[in-house]
Amino acid sequence: MPEFTTLEHENLNSVVYGALCDALMQGRFQPGDRLKIRDLAEQFGTSVTPIRDAILRLANDEAITFRSPRDIRIAGLSERRYLEIRAIRIRLEGLAAETAAQVATGAEIQALEQILRENEEAIEAGDRLKGTQLNQAFHFTLPKIAGLPVLTGILRRLWLQMGPHISGAYLAGGRAMIDHHYPVVEALKRHDPAAASMAIVDDILLGGKPILDRLERGDERPRRLA
Amino acid sequence: MPEFTTLEHENLNSVVYGALCDALMQGRFQPGDRLKIRDLAEQFGTSVTPIRDAILRLANDEAITFRSPRDIRIAGLSERRYLEIRAIRIRLEGLAAETAAQVATGAEIQALEQILRENEEAIEAGDRLKGTQLNQAFHFTLPKIAGLPVLTGILRRLWLQMGPHISGAYLAGGRAMIDHHYPVVEALKRHDPAAASMAIVDDILLGGKPILDRLERGDERPRRLA
DNA sequence: GCGTCAAGAAAGATGCATCAAGTATCTTGT
């Protein structure tokens, strides 16, 4: 269960923002899905104001776009944009892995192994949602161990954009999807920054393969048949 | 003149957001300065709603913080946080420089040299504001040449956080501040990614020195004497 | 049958009233 309580004094817009972030990261929205402020207000049981606030923040994160002035939609993701995000992730998560390898404590590494174990189980059980969440948890734990909050925030925004495109793509590769997580943990144990970085880079490249394939197949927006 | 028209269909909140971004990046706010929604609404000649929207976005960018539920302030910057931002910039601007070196056209390189020339003049003339703006323009032009819009957005947010701390620090080092820009341009001409990356890294390290010094002196928040 | 235009509905943008919580100020009693 990823937590995105953005450390703000709790107000309604943060609650809505957090809920929408979770939904986005869990792939509960499809690219191109339309969001209506009044509908969401009814669902959340608030007025439209906190919803507007949350949607404005998501738009600022480029997770949702305004296709036209009155048409709010989950953002699409071109192949070019995905490749840019991947390149950025390689640099930033590489930095996080290197730093984590230098400072990780035994307890932190054990926590990481626990996530890995649970991820393994989720994949065995075919629990796609849990598998996705634990995979994300692994990636977010590295910058957390490294003590890099700014990097964590950037990563969160990138994932917000990838979220709607991961659903269905993730687990397409089965447990191979997390194979590269093990060398990361091994590198942390050896306090080997270079190896940790290389392992996480391999993971990003391999794990992103199914996403990229889907983008190439043009599934970014559902074809209309009628 | 940096442009932060975030490609949105123009509405009031975007206008306010853009104006506040510019003000932040130009160092026209000091860390700890308090922002009042109603005051800003009067200044911009709008109601409070678009101001709230813009401030919410800036808070989402972590450029401003809510010290208490009714106390909106320009965010401070700890030394630790600045060092993290610097490390991230090194990775990301390094990537931008490498990519730019591979794809830059003659016209783009000439535009970069034009910025450099004007920056030189601004420094000679002691025009601190223009010097700061042109230095920023140089840094933002590289990812633009490289065709990396996501990276540009991340960089913009980082600069939003640094802006209030640059003022006064910039130009403390005189024209040495842009010395490393020349090797960058030379590397682009030679299409030498590694050299371009190294030069921009040197620039980030050197250019950030005065900022870091100020942070270490504890100028993050003005001492109150009375 | 198809294209065009208009009326109505939909929906985000804006403005504003009210609320609650925090802050400053004023009063009052010692």
Next chain:
DNA sequence: ACAAGATACTTGATGCATCTTTCTTGACGC
């Protein structure tokens, strides 16, 4: 004169009314 409590003010959060623009839909004319 000082301190403590009460009062008034400040200010962001929330809710809501209205406005304007856009999308839909359907009828009319070619």
